[in-house]
Amino acid sequence: MTAATSGLPSILGPIRPRPRGRETKLLAVVAITILAGSVSLELAPRVADPGVSQGLSLANPLHIAVYLGLIGLAHLVLILSGRRMDQVLLPATAMLGGVSLLLMERLPQTLVSQAVGPWKLGLGDVQLAWLILSFSLATALAVTVRSDRWLRLYKYTWAAAGVALLVATYFLGDEINGQRLSLSLGPISGQPAELLKVILVVFLAGYLSEYRPLLVEESTKVGPISLPPLPFLAPMAAMWAIALGLVIVQRDLGAALLFFTVFLFMLYAATGRPGYVIVGVILFLAGSFVMYRLVGTVQTRVDIWIDPFKSPTGDGYQIVQSLYAFARGGLIGTGLGAGLPTVGGNLPIPAVHTDFPLAALGEELGLVGVMAILGLFLVVVERGLRIAASAADDFRALLAAGLALVIGTQAFIIAAGNLKLIPLTGITLPFISYGGSSLLVNGIIVGLLLALSDRGVEPPPPPKPRSRLTRLTGRVTRLATPDAGRPAGRT
Amino acid sequence: MDPFLLTVWVVRLLFLGLLYLFLFRIAKALVGDLRAAAREPGAELGRLVVVQSPAGEPEEGTSLALDAIATIGRDVNNAIVVEDMFASAEHAILTFRGRAWYIEDLGSTNGTFVNGSPVEGVSPLGFGDVIQVGQVRLRLERPRADRSRR
Numbered sequence: 243m244t245a246a247t248s249g250l251p252s253i254l255g256p257i258r259p260r261p262r263g264r265e266t267k268l269l270a271v272v273a274i275t276i277l278a279g280s281v282s283l284e285l286a287p288r289v290a291d292p293g294v295s296q297g298l299s300l301a302n303p304l305h306i307a308v309y310l311g312l313i314g315l316a317h318l319v320l321i322l323s324g325r326r327m328d329q330v331l332l333p334a335t336a337m338l339g340g341v342s343l344l345l346m347e348r349l350p351q352t353l354v355s356q357a358v359g360p361w362k363l364g365l366g367d368v369q370l371a372w373l374i375l376s377f378s379l380a381t382a383l384a385v386t387v388r389s390d391r392w393l394r395l396y397k398y399t400w401a402a403a404g405v406a407l408l409v410a411t412y413f414l415g416d417e418i419n420g421q422r423l424s425l426s427l428g429p430i431s432g433q434p435a436e437l438l439k440v441i442l443v444v445f446l447a448g449y450l451s452e453y454r455p456l457l458v459e460e461s462t463k464v465g466p467i468s469l470p471p472l473p474f475l476a477p478m479a480a481m482w483a484i485a486l487g488l489v490i491v492q493r494d495l496g497a498a499l500l501f502f503t504v505f506l507f508m509l510y511a512a513t514g515r516p517g518y519v520i521v522g523v524i525l526f527l528a529g530s531f532v533m534y535r536l537v538g539t540v541q542t543r544v545d546i547w548i549d550p551f552k553s554p555t556g557d558g559y560q561i562v563q564s565l566y567a568f569a570r571g572g573l574i575g576t577g578l579g580a581g582l583p584t585v586g587g588n589l590p591i592p593a594v595h596t597d598f599p600l601a602a603l604g605e606e607l608g609l610v611g612v613m614a615i616l617g618l619f620l621v622v623v624e625r626g627l628r629i630a631a632s633a634a635d636d637f638r639a640l641l642a643a644g645l646a647l648v649i650g651t652q653a654f655i656i657a658a659g660n661l662k663l664i665p666l667t668g669i670t671l672p673f674i675s676y677g678g679s680s681l682l683v684n685g686i687i688v689g690l691l692l693a694l695s696d697r698g699v700e701p702p703p704p705p706k707p708r709s710r711l712t713r714l715t716g717r718v719t720r721l722a723t724p725d726a727g728r729p730a731g732r733t
Numbered sequence: 734m735d736p737f738l739l740t741v742w743v744v745r746l747l748f749l750g751l752l753y754l755f756l757f758r759i760a761k762a763l764v765g766d767l768r769a770a771a772r773e774p775g776a777e778l779g780r781l782v783v784v785q786s787p788a789g790e791p792e793e794g795t796s797l798a799l800d801a802i803a804t805i806g807r808d809v810n811n812a813i814v815v816e817d818m819f820a821s822a823e824h825a826i827l828t829f830r831g832r833a834w835y836i837e838d839l840g841s842t843n844g845t846f847v848n849g850s851p852v853e854g855v856s857p858l859g860f861g862d863v864i865q866v867g868q869v870r871l872r873l874e875r876p877r878a879d880r881s882r883r
Contacts, residue, residue, distance in 0.1 A: 268759065574749060578748065614752040
């Protein structure tokens with residue numbers, strides 16, 4: 243093997259670099275943009291204080307250099323891997339990560355403080371560390387994942403692991419603001435709901451691709467509406483129950499909304515039947531109404547959504563401040579580093595680095611900047627759907643579509659929450675919010691999407707014989723046996 | 734105007750402008766992809782990949798584009814001819830109806846199997862399913878939407 247001579251592990255195989263011209267060009271634009279943003283960030287505070295030097299310089303040049311170097315390295319590794327992978331995903335996510343880094347450099351560094359050995363790390367330092375880990379993970383997955391067997395064959399194992407994570411969070415999780423969302427394991431702590439969204443997509447892709455032909459075909463007619471086959475409504479009911487359980491037990495509205503929406507998207511992608519979506523939306527509305535009546539958190543969230551100005555200093559405080567921030571930003575914003583006046587030494591929006599980064603960007607980059615950020619998310623979703631459209635089989639198609647839609651849906655839910663378009667739910671803005679779990683999981687998603695975009699991967703394994711549910715519908719009646727396909731005699 | 738203030742403004746607008754330049758370049762690439770996909774003749778509905786073929790006709794690994802109706806059998810008039818002594822002359826038919834593929838056995842001697850289960854009547858197929866006709870095994874794959882992407 244040539245791999246042995248090159249010094250790389252043999253699983254990577256021989257090195258045959260493949261140029262990625264489009265990616266190189268796009269990454270060059272990313273680098274220039276982030277450098278310009280950094281200069282802009284550095285200049286802004288000097289406008290009010292003209293005493294200091296007026297030359298151009300970068301804000302925290304070390305961080306920017308490390309980040310751009312990291313992206314360049316990821317690009318180089320992808321070239322060396324020689325796989326035919328998508329060339330737009332990495333630049334688009336690198337741009338989002340760069341905007342995130344600029345924003346975290348700009349916010350007060352005291353929002354997060356972690357001491358690692360002799361160093362005291364602030365918000366920007368920690369975010370840079372997570373970005374490094376996230377993009378390293380994405381690159382590693384993109385290069386090494388050559389088969390989807392480990393995802394495809396063990397979908398129920400993955401689902402069980404997901405449920406176990408949920409249960410563990412409930413019993414062992416740390417309670418913050420009345421929500422049990424994070425789980426600590428020794429020195430490592432994280433938010434399992436973030437990882438759960440990937441597990442959910444893997445499970446749904448496996449389940450839906452296995453039963454897709456039956457889901458598409460069978461239907462039950464109630465009046466003019468053609469409903470999906472009743473036995474297959476069971477997963478929908480289960481999914482609905484899990485979403486409601488999340489709301490009741492963990493008070494995690496964001497994750498519940500995200501999971502259910504992604505489920506409906508994937509169901510529609512697998513079947514192309516609007517009937518499913520209608521049933522799902524009706525279930526969702528009914529569930530929401532009951533939750534509104536029963537759960538205090540939901541009621542508060544909906545009430546401050548309908549009229550945040552009823553209690554502008556109480557429950558509605560963050561939303562009101564967020565709206566003010568967007569209003570101050572106007573069309574082109576105040577400029578990076580020139581917005582976000584402090585109120586008594588504090589930021590007006592306490593959770594600006596986790597739940598409200600879009601409000602900060604809205605103030606400093608204005609409508610124009612926010613539209614560009616949303617455009618970047620749109621690009622990520624488009625790439626995912628394109629990868630899905632050219633996938634070899636249903637599992638890969640649904641996996642790619644689901645992973646991309648998770649990012650798109652999550653970005654929509656939190657962006658719309660910040661803008662008071664829908665009730666606010668506390669989830670992160672992918673790639674931009676501060677947070678280790680969120681960035682790592684988004685890295686996993688990008689890595690898997692890149693790996694799936696290579697059509698040269700191992701062909702899909704032979705599907706398992708249909709059993710149980712197939713017989714339920716009476717379509718294929720005989721029990722499937724492994725050697726039933728052997729020919730019986732000559733023609 | 735103060736040259737320093739002017740610089741600040743220029744850099745601010747430059748940053749926003751570059752964000753849009755980036756989006757514009759991506760959009761250009763996407764439009765190029767779509768044009769290339771649209772130029773491809775005859776949008777296919779699916780393809781069959783030969784997984785196993787003891788007699789070598791069709792050859793293993795061959796990928797066959799499918800029309801909405803494709804018959805499989807030993808007779809040369811079939812859309813997909815399988816040279817296999819356990820296959821019938823007119824063995825099975827694949828049809829694309831609306832949203833999905835269906836397979837029907839045409840009264841073959843040895844039957845048609847999907848993922849190891851015998852086909853009875855018209856039976857739905859999913860992409861990734863493996864059809865067995867005689868000793869020949871074929872996997873139904875999604876159509877190749879665009880080959881120009883990379």
